[in-house]
Structure formats: C-alpha cells, structure tokens
Amino acid sequence: MAEKRTPQLDELEKGQWPSFVTEIKKAAVKNEASKELLHLLERSYEEKRGHWKHGGIVGVKGYGGGVIGRYSDLPEEYPNLAAFHTVRVNSPSGWFYNTQSLRTICDIWEKRGSGLMNFHGATGDAILLGTTTDQLQPIFDELSEEGFDLGGSGSDLRSPSCCVGPGRCEHACYDTLEACYNITNEYQDELHRPMWPYKFKFKFSGCANDCTASIARSDCAIIGTWRDSLIIDQEAVKVYVAEGLNIQDVVCDRCPTNALKFNAETQELSVIAEECTRCMHCINRMPKAITPGKERGATILIGGKSTIVQSAFMGWVIVPFMKMEGDFEEFKDLMGRIWEWWDENGKTRERIGETIYRLGMTNFLTAIGLPAVPQMVYRPRANPYVFWPEDEIKK
Amino acid sequence: MAILDQGPLNYKEQLPPIIHENYGKWRYHENPKPGVLKHVSESGAELYSVRVGSPRLVSLDFIREICNLADEYCDGYLRFTARHNVEFLVSDAAKVEPLIAALGERGLPVGGTGASISNIVHTQGWVHCHTPATDASGVVKAVMDDLYEYFVSSKLPAQLKISLACCLNMCGAAHCSDIAIVGVHRTPPRIDHEKIRKGTEIPSLVASCPTGAIRPNPKEKSVVVNDAKCMYCGNCYTMSPGMEIIDPDNDGIAILVGGKVANARTNPMFSRMVIPFLPNNPPRWPEVTDAVRNIVETYAANAHKGEKMGEWIERIGWERFFTLTGIEFNEKLIDDFIFSRETFRTSAAFKY
Numbered sequence: 001m002a003e004k005r006t007p008q009l010d011e012l013e014k015g016q017w018p019s020f021v022t023e024i025k026k027a028a029v030k031n032e033a034s035k036e037l038l039h040l041l042e043r044s045y046e047e048k049r050g051h052w053k054h055g056g057i058v059g060v061k062g063y064g065g066g067v068i069g070r071y072s073d074l075p076e077e078y079p080n081l082a083a084f085h086t087v088r089v090n091s092p093s094g095w096f097y098n099t100q101s102l103r104t105i106c107d108i109w110e111k112r113g114s115g116l117m118n119f120h121g122a123t124g125d126a127i128l129l130g131t132t133t134d135q136l137q138p139i140f141d142e143l144s145e146e147g148f149d150l151g152g153s154g155s156d157l158r159s160p161s162c163c164v165g166p167g168r169c170e171h172a173c174y175d176t177l178e179a180c181y182n183i184t185n186e187y188q189d190e191l192h193r194p195m196w197p198y199k200f201k202f203k204f205s206g207c208a209n210d211c212t213a214s215i216a217r218s219d220c221a222i223i224g225t226w227r228d229s230l231i232i233d234q235e236a237v238k239v240y241v242a243e244g245l246n247i248q249d250v251v252c253d254r255c256p257t258n259a260l261k262f263n264a265e266t267q268e269l270s271v272i273a274e275e276c277t278r279c280m281h282c283i284n285r286m287p288k289a290i291t292p293g294k295e296r297g298a299t300i301l302i303g304g305k306s307t308i309v310q311s312a313f314m315g316w317v318i319v320p321f322m323k324m325e326g327d328f329e330e331f332k333d334l335m336g337r338i339w340e341w342w343d344e345n346g347k348t349r350e351r352i353g354e355t356i357y358r359l360g361m362t363n364f365l366t367a368i369g370l371p372a373v374p375q376m377v378y379r380p381r382a383n384p385y386v387f388w389p390e391d392e393i394k395k
Numbered sequence: 396m397a398i399l400d401q402g403p404l405n406y407k408e409q410l411p412p413i414i415h416e417n418y419g420k421w422r423y424h425e426n427p428k429p430g431v432l433k434h435v436s437e438s439g440a441e442l443y444s445v446r447v448g449s450p451r452l453v454s455l456d457f458i459r460e461i462c463n464l465a466d467e468y469c470d471g472y473l474r475f476t477a478r479h480n481v482e483f484l485v486s487d488a489a490k491v492e493p494l495i496a497a498l499g500e501r502g503l504p505v506g507g508t509g510a511s512i513s514n515i516v517h518t519q520g521w522v523h524c525h526t527p528a529t530d531a532s533g534v535v536k537a538v539m540d541d542l543y544e545y546f547v548s549s550k551l552p553a554q555l556k557i558s559l560a561c562c563l564n565m566c567g568a569a570h571c572s573d574i575a576i577v578g579v580h581r582t583p584p585r586i587d588h589e590k591i592r593k594g595t596e597i598p599s600l601v602a603s604c605p606t607g608a609i610r611p612n613p614k615e616k617s618v619v620v621n622d623a624k625c626m627y628c629g630n631c632y633t634m635s636p637g638m639e640i641i642d643p644d645n646d647g648i649a650i651l652v653g654g655k656v657a658n659a660r661t662n663p664m665f666s667r668m669v670i671p672f673l674p675n676n677p678p679r680w681p682e683v684t685d686a687v688r689n690i691v692e693t694y695a696a697n698a699h700k701g702e703k704m705g706e707w708i709e710r711i712g713w714e715r716f717f718t719l720t721g722i723e724f725n726e727k728l729i730d731d732f733i734f735s736r737e738t739f740r741t742s743a744a745f746k747y
Contacts, residue, residue, distance in 0.1 A: 008677055008678040009678065011678045011679065012533055012536050012537070012678050012679075014540075015536065015537075015539075015540030015543070016502075016504065016540060016543045017448065017450070017504065017536055017539035017540045017543055017546075018448060018449060018450045018502065018503060018504070019450060019536060020450040020451075020452040020453075020522075020532040020533075020535075020536060021536075023450055023452055023453045023454040023456075023457055024452070024454070026454040026455075026456045026457070027454040027455065027456075030455075034454075037522070041521055041522060044521035044530065045521075045530070045533065045677040045678055047643055048643035048644075048646065048675045048677065049521070049641050049643045049646070050520070050521040050524065050525065050526075050527050050641065051521070052523065052524060052525040053525060053636075054525050054632070054635075054636035055525065055636065060397065061397070062397070062399045063399070070523060070525070084523070086523065090402065090403035091403060091404075091475075092403050092404040092405070092406040092409045093403070093406035094406060094474060095474050095475035095476070095477075096406055096409040096410050096414075096472070096474045097409050097472070097473060097474065097475075098408070098409050098471050098472055099462035099465050099466055099471045099472070099473070100471070101404060101409060102458050102462050103458075103459065103462055105458075106455045106458050106459055109455060110455050115454055115455045116452065116453070116454060117452075117453055117454075117455070117458065118451055118452055118453070118479075119449065119451065119453055119458065119475055119479065119481075120451075120475055120479060122516060122518070122566055122567040122568070129452070129522075129523060130523070137397075140397045141396065141397045143397075144397040144398045144399075144401065145397075145398070147401065147404055148403070148404060149400070149401050149402050149403060159403075161477075163477065164474070164476075166418055166419035166421070167406075167410060167414050167418065168414060168421060168434055168442060168444065168484075169421060169424075169434075170421040170422055170423055170424060170434070172419065172421075175419065177406050178406075180406075181402075181403065181405065181406055184402055184403060185402040188400035188401075188402055189400065192399070192400060208657065208658035208659070209657045209658070209659065210656045210657050210658065210663075211477055212477050213477070213568050213571060213656040214656075215571075215656055215663050216568065216570060216571035216654075216656050216663065217567075217568060217571070250700075250701065254660050254701065255660075256660055256661065277658075278658075279658045279659050279660060280657070280658060280659045281659040281660045284659055285701075287423045287424060288422075288423040306564065306565040306566070306569075306570055307563050307564065307565045307570060307628075308563070308564055308565075308605070308628065308630050308633075309603065309604075309605045309630065310605065310733065311732060311733070311734055312565065312570035312571075312665060314571070314663050314665070347602070348599055348602070349599065349602070349603065
C-alpha cells in the first residue's frame with residue numbers, strides 16, 4: 001500500500017500520556033494489518049465513524065466462544081483488515097505474570113497476529129487484537145501448548161476476574177486469587193461452550209472497597225467481609241494521633257452508622273460491633289491500626305449489569321455471609337441452583353438480574369432455596385400488592 | 396491439536412517469591428509518593444509496587460519493554476491492575492528510584508495512586524467495534540493528556556475514577572464512575588429490509604428495544620420503527636445488521652458523574668447524566684476535555700477532603716452542582732424511563 005499520511009492520529013502522539021498511536025505505529029513497522037489499521041483509523045477520524053462490519057462468527061474447534069470476529073467494511077481498500085478478529089486469552093488471577101509467560105504470548109502473537117493487544121479487556125482477558133480466520137486454530141493450538149486457554153464470549157460464563165487479594169493486600173477477607181482460579185477451572189465447560197440465555201460474569205473482590213467493581217460489573221459479585229468485630233490496635237491509634245490525624249473528624253464523623261467512638265482523653269478508639277456495616281472507611285484511613293475481623297467470608301450479590309435493556313443494575317445481596325474456603329463447595333452448590341433456574345426461566349438475551357426483576361425476588365429465592373432476610377433490602381416494600389401462595393391460605 | 400479446558404495459567408506460578416512468602420500475611424501499606432505503594436508484611440518484608448500508566452492498547456514492543464524492566468528491577472515479575480495500569484513489584488527498596496528513572500526515560504508515567512485520577516477504563520471505539528458512537532482510545536488520550544497532572548500527583552479530595560464507553564452498551568465501568576464519557580446516537584436506525592430478511596431473528600430484534608419502538612412488519616418480512624418512541628440506544632443494531640444507526644453528523648458524547656462502587660462511607664452509586672451531548676471533534680475532542688476539566692476543577696475546589704464526587708454532589712444537592720459548575724440543566728437530564736419516579740424531588744427541601 002502506498003504511504004498515506006495520518007495527520008489527525010499524529011496529533012495524538014503529542015502530550016504526556018502514553019500514546020496508543022505510537023503503539024499502533026510500532027506494530028505497523030512489522031505488520032501490514034497494523035499499518036492498515038492506522039490508515040483506517042485516520043479515515044474514521046476524518047469521517048467520524050467506525051468502519052467495522054456488523055458481527056462476525058468465528059472460533060476454534062471444540063469451543064463456542066473466545067474469539068470475536070471482525071471484518072472491515074472496506075476490504076478492497078484495506079485488504080489486510082478484511083478479517084481482523086480478536087482472541088480473548090484467559091488471564092491469570094489478579095493479572096500477575098512472570099515475564100516468560102508474557103514473552104510467550106508475544107512470540108505467538110508476533111508470528112500469527114497484528115502485534116496489537118489490550119492489556120487487558122474490561123472483563124479481564126488479555127486481548128489479542130486482530131488476526132485472520134486461518135490463524136485462529138494455530139494460535140489456539142500454540143497457546144494451549146504453552147498452558148494458556150481462551151476466555152469467554154457470547155452467552156456463556158465470561159472469564160472471572162479478581163482483585164489482588166491476599167497476594168498484596170492486608171484487607172483481603174478471603175483468597176480471591178484461589179477462588180477465581182478454582183471456580184474458573186470448575187466451570188470450564190460453561191465458559192467455553194455457550195449454553196445460557198445470555199452472558200454471566202463473576203468478579204471476586206476481597207473486601208467492600210470492591211477493587212474489581214464487582215457490584216456493578218458482574219452478574220454475581222463475591223465481596224469479602226467479616227462477621228465479628230473489626231480489630232483495633234490501640235497503640236497504633238495513638239501513633240496516628242501523634243502523627244496529627246484528626247480521628248474524630250476524619251474517621252468517626254464519617255462513619256456511616258456512627259459506630260466508632262474516640263475518647264480524646266485516653267486516645268482510645270472503640271467500635272460498637274453490631275452497629276458497624278463494614279464499609280471499610282475507618283480501615284482505609286487507619287490501615288495500621290484497624291483490621292477486618294477474624295471470622296471472614298464473603299457477601300454474595302446478584303444481578304449487576306450495564307445499561308441494556310432495562311437500565312444499569314447494581315448487584316443486590318442474596319447471601320449476607322458465606323465462608324469462601326476449601327473447594328468452595330457451598331458457593332458452587334448455590335451457583336448450580338441459580339444457573340438451573342435462570343437457564344429454565346431466562347428469556348433470550350436476558351441477564352439474570354433482569355430475569356429476577358421480571359419474575360420477582362420471591363420466586364427466585366423460593367426456587368433456589370434461600371431464606372428471605374432483611375439484609376436483602378434497603379427497606380421493605382411500600383405498596384401492599386402482595387402475592388400469597390395458595391398453600392398459605394385457609395381453604 | 397489444542398488441549399481443551401485447561402483454564403488460565405496457575406497464578407501461583409506467576410507470583411514473585413516475596414508474595415509467595417508473605418501471601419495473606421500483609422500487615423499494612425503506605426503510599427510514600429504518587430505511584431508508589433509500600434506493603435509491609437507480618438514478617439517485616441517490604442514490597443514496593445510502582446504503578447505506571449498504560450494506553451491499554453499496546454504493541455508487542457511495549458510488553459517486551461516492560462518485561463525487560465521487570466527482569467532488571469523485579470526478578471521477572473509484574474502485574475496489571477483492574478484499571479489497566481502496569482505494576483512493577485520491587486522487593487529490593489534500592490531498585491525503586493532507579494526503576495522510576497528508567498520509566499521516566501521511556502516516557503512512562505508513574506502515578507495513579509491515592510487521591511489521583513488513575514487510568515481511564517475504556518473500550519474499543521473505532522479501533523475494533525462495530526457499534527460505537529465515538530472513539531475510545533483517542534478521547535482517552537486527549538483527556539489524560541489534559542489531566543496528566545492529576546495522574547502523577549495526589550492532590551484531589553479523593554480518588555477520581557473516569558471511564559469511557561463508546562456506546563451505551565457501556566462495556567466497562569461508565570455506569571459506576573465519578574466521571575463517565577459515553578458515546579451516544581441521536582437519530583433512529585435506518586431500516587434495510589433486505590438485510591433484516593436475510594440475517595435477523597425478528598422476535599429477538601423486537602424484544603431488544605427498551606422502549607417497545609420496534610414492531611414486526613409482516614408485509615415486508617421485516618420490522619417498523621416508531622421514531623417517536625426511539626431514543627437511539629442502538630441495541631437493535633447490535634441484534635441486526637439491517638438497523639444501521641451510526642450517524643457521523645449526530646453521534647457524540649454524553650457526560651455522567653457521581654458514580655462509585657466502593658462501600659466506604661456511602662453505598663455504591665450510579666453515575667448520573669449532566670451533559671446530554673457534546674460533538675465528536677477528533678483528534679482532540681476539546682469540548683469533552685473542557686467539560687471534564689471543569690467538573691474536576693469544580694469538585695477539587697469545593698469537595699471536602701476524602702469526599703468522592705457523588706458524595707460531594709449528594710451533600711450539596713444536584714441543583715448546587717449545576718450552579719457551581721455552570722453546566723446548563725435542561726429537560727434531557729430529567730429521567731423519563733421506567734425507573735424515573737424515584738429521581739424526582741418528592742420534597743420541598745431544595746436550594747435556590
């Protein structure tokens with residue numbers, strides 16, 4: 001292809017933030033498709049519109065998901081973008097890598113793809129951006145030979161992801177890295193072979209700071225918490241006082257439930273354990289003095305999703321506290337019941353949050369055998385439109 | 396022949412020795428300077444994490460370069476964060492400053508910790524998606540160049556998360572961010588009956604519309620759209636290539652603010668729309684960068700220390716937010732979808 005100018009994209013090489021244009025140009029030196037991508041993107045900037053054709057169904061043998069097919073709508077002008085598919089590679093828990101693993105991906109991708117990648121996609125996969133249909137199976141063969149597997153796409157279990165957890169955080173209330181790894185492996189079939197009404201995402205966060213945004217970005221959020229009292233080290237509290245922290249103002253007055261009391265005279269901080277909602281604020285402000293309690297587990301929330309179709313939902317509580325230990329049997333047992341109900345009752349392209357919303361929490365809880373508890377709601381209903389099952393009515 | 400169902404790499408083989416030794420035994424952490432975290436374990440071991448901004452869309456050369464740095468300074472280990480930053484895991488305190496210098500030489504910014512603006516969670520845009528109303532990488536680059544000082548410092552009242560989604564599928568975190576930049580259309584889909592007949596499951600197409608604007612059209616073996624009910628979400632185009640909706644003259648960007656996901660102090664919140672439309676103006680999107688900067692600076696000047704964007708706005712009241720930012724309020728910001736009533740002011744308490 002003749003050299004074309006890219007004045008608009010060149011402008012985006014200026015400035016202090018690392019430039020994606022520079023990255024595409026680096027890839028373009030070695031790869032014709034990346035070079036054409038640069039020119040196609042410049043054209044999109046001129047015309048203010050994308051140039052990718054609708055949809056595209058491609059994949060690898062044995063799987064129903066993991067590859068996003070993509071075709072340019074200008075194949076004559078950009079022949080190397082006629083097919084430009086994305087391969088999702090399931091990333092290790094917490095996005096930890098040794099450099100050997102990353103180099104292995106790079107070597108395979110250099111040989112068989114555009115050389116462009118996303119580290120990472122929003123769900124957590126390593127995204128290999130742009131290859132042709134005939135390369136998909138060889139890429140997968142070579143990746144799998146090196147111990148990698150594809151991530152999810154379509155109406156399946158998407159690649160679970162987790163926060164850094166006990167790997168590097170003192171707040172972690174369960175082993176998010178192990179839970180993510182174990183549960184991803186348990187449900188390989190559900191991840192690779194779409195069989196559900198729509199997509200389903202897990203995200204594992206070690207505490208209520210929710211560093212994976214699980215409550216908003218996963219159908220099932222597993223958020224670490226504790227059931228006893230948070231632990232206060234009074235000596236460390238005094239050090240914070242000596243360092244000038246205004247504990248009354250910065251910590252106690254911001255406590256959402258007024259559960260923290262600071263005695264300015266004795267410089268002692270105390271908590272009313274049964275009033276604490278474990279929001280993490282005091283721990284975040286005084287990590288050297290306050291730690292989560294000893295009886296640790298997770299709160300399970302369901303239904304989080306983005307806008308389409310019925311507006312964005314945040315996940316809501318279905319299990320206030322569950323131990324996340326061993327082989328995670330209790331969790332898996334619950335998920336089995338939930339998926340069976342959703343698979344049976346969900347409409348095509350209906351996220352589980354929308355299915356529960358349509359059919360009612362009562363039906364959902366009854367079907368999966370979870371007792372209704374006040375922790376599931378902010379407040380009880382205000383309308384009196386109550387459904388009564390026949391067997392609770394005198395005949 | 397590929398090995399099926401072997402799952403991701405085992406994370407245990409990807410952890411540096413210092414993490415293996417102190418796994419689950421971290422005692423506390425400090426933020427000695429912007430972009431650097433120091434974690435101390437019960438054993439007294441110290442791990443330094445140096446956080447570096449990444450464009451997310453990267454080349455092989457970028458990954459190999461950070462691998463070289465990780466080999467030299469971090470025993471060959473690194474990680475990525477949930478906001479697409481790179482974290483170098485340094486177990487030797489003496490290597491922290493040399494690493495930061497090496498990163499500086501390569502133009503890689505160290506920051507994104509504490510009360511900063513960290514990386515922008517974003518999507519594919521014109522680089523690789525078929526339904527976008529705007530680009531992702533370009534807008535992110537323009538906004539981060541403009542707000543660069545807030546990435547490499549920690550001077551805001553609290554952490555401020557910005558996200559971008561190139562259409563209202565809102566892949567990523569736009570619905571739950573302090574500031575969200577979202578691609579929007581403003582014109583109904585253009586029906587191509589031939590394409591619908593060929594490649595569309597019509598009942599699914601009809602069901603895809605949030606407002607019930609699409610009806611079957613048996614005569615054409617296609618559909619009709621009631622334009623008056625269409626709010627241009629583009630979900631019908633996701634379902635069918637015969638519902639082309641991209642319109643370069645009318646597509647653009649909406650700005651939402653005040654979302655959060657953490658539970659600290661206040662419950663998680665959705666982002667709320669404050670600007671319904673700004674034009675696509677590549678390559679620098681000046682209307683968008685100006686709008687975002689105005690919101691950031693007004694927040695920085697007015698919020699209490701430790702207060703997130705949404706907490707600040709809820710405390711002062713949304714009417715006050717519009718006064719302080721000078722953003723025009725208009726009818727497009729009043730919700731008229733199915734959950735709207737709870738957003739109306741059912742109280743006589745408000746500010747003039």
